Amino acid sequence: xxxVIISGPTATGKTxxxxxxxxxxxxxxxxxxxxxxxxxxxxGTAKPTIEERGKIPHHMIDISSISRPLNAADYAKLALPIIxxxxxxxxxxxxVGGSGFxxxxxxxxxxxxxxTPKDIxxxxxxxxxxxxxxxxxxxxxxxxxxxxxxxxxxxHYRIRRAVEHFWTTGTPLSLTRAKKxxxxxxxxxxSIHGWDIHHVHLDVPKEEHFEIIxxxxxxxxTNGLIQEVESLLQSGFTGLEKPLQSIGYKEVLDxxxxxxxxxxxCQERIxxxxxxxxxxxxxxxxxxxxxxxxxxxxxxxxxxxxVSHFIQLKL
RNA sequence: GGAGACGUGCCCGAGUGGCCCAAGGGAGCAGUUUGCAAAACUGUAAAGCCGGCGGUUCAAAUCCGCCCGUCUCCU
Numbered sequence: 001x002x003x004v005i006i007s008g009p010t011a012t013g014k015t016x017x018x019x020x021x022x023x024x025x026x027x028x029x030x031x032x033x034x035x036x037x038x039x040x041x042x043x044g045t046a047k048p049t050i051e052e053r054g055k056i057p058h059h060m061i062d063i064s065s066i067s068r069p070l071n072a073a074d075y076a077k078l079a080l081p082i083i084x085x086x087x088x089x090x091x092x093x094x095x096v097g098g099s100g101f102x103x104x105x106x107x108x109x110x111x112x113x114x115x116t117p118k119d120i121x122x123x124x125x126x127x128x129x130x131x132x133x134x135x136x137x138x139x140x141x142x143x144x145x146x147x148x149x150x151x152x153x154x155x156h157y158r159i160r161r162a163v164e165h166f167w168t169t170g171t172p173l174s175l176t177r178a179k180k181x182x183x184x185x186x187x188x189x190x191s192i193h194g195w196d197i198h199h200v201h202l203d204v205p206k207e208e209h210f211e212i213i214x215x216x217x218x219x220x221x222t223n224g225l226i227q228e229v230e231s232l233l234q235s236g237f238t239g240l241e242k243p244l245q246s247i248g249y250k251e252v253l254d255x256x257x258x259x260x261x262x263x264x265x266c267q268e269r270i271x272x273x274x275x276x277x278x279x280x281x282x283x284x285x286x287x288x289x290x291x292x293x294x295x296x297x298x299x300x301x302x303x304x305x306x307v308s309h310f311i312q313l314k315l
Numbered sequence: 316g317g318a319g320a321c322g323u324g325c326c327c328g329a330g331u332g333g334c335c336c337a338a339g340g341g342a343g344c345a346g347u348u349u350g351c352a353a354a355a356c357u358g359u360a361a362a363g364c365c366g367g368c369g370g371u372u373c374a375a376a377u378c379c380g381c382c383c384g385u386c387u388c389c390u
Contacts, residue, residue: 034353071350072350072351074350076350098353105350152347155355156356157356161351181349242354243353247353248353272342281353
């Protein structure tokens, strides 16, 4: 039941480290990066190469199409059985990625709330389009006051979701939430599954990281990110697919459609978006306890030592 | 050489005599986060005075003059 989590902001060397550890200590890799799930997008997501994936088995990569986006619940539903199976086979599982919310979905589980059915979603869309967020807030005020106070009035995603939950289940989302939170608090573990976990968190000083990001962005553009987008457009995708609204892709699409003037601006925009992503990833992982933070280049020996210790100690 | 336009914070940009100790956006900084999460949302510092100098006026980023700079057009 040994799980090694490898997390960190984008472009901190998670892939390299995971390959290294898996080849040194054995085990298989389970991705928790939200965009590696899509088979059509490769260069902009810095996906491990086919060759790398040939050496070490990887899971939860290229499992869906950008025309069929998955959410965190879908992800967890697919990933958990795979992890369980690997652990059953006494393999070390490396959970590798940067999407904190997706990791949380695995470690803590999702609330007991259904995905909003299509008819209710349509009802919600229509109401929102016609009357904005106000009627939703009024519903919450009346039916789910805790959620009403919890969300900022502009947070239409979460307000609508709370209302949709109420419409489909007839119970307030805050109630479901409270139950689940209580369970998690009581378990007081790094995960609800009883796994033995070592959490390797990678990070790099900001200035150094900015240089890495700049360099990597340049490389993506020279390595064919633009051609990748062009060929997606040629094969019938519109560019409106949710995963194509992600960093690197949205900027190249803007370049393609003339919203960005030239390649330099495009590159600059990608760098800025990437830095902003890194910042919010730091903020997310900051509050996660139980992790050990390492520098991916300076602490390699320490990481290997800690992981081997972790693996052997409890064999 | 001639005609015109413009010059406002790191960037874009509103303001055309008092309500400007200068709107808004972006970038920056900080944060939230349970079925869109590389998403969505929140909070926040920053112009010693609006290219420079001088003038008009009770009052100028806003009017006038000169200078500097940028751009467009003409010969």
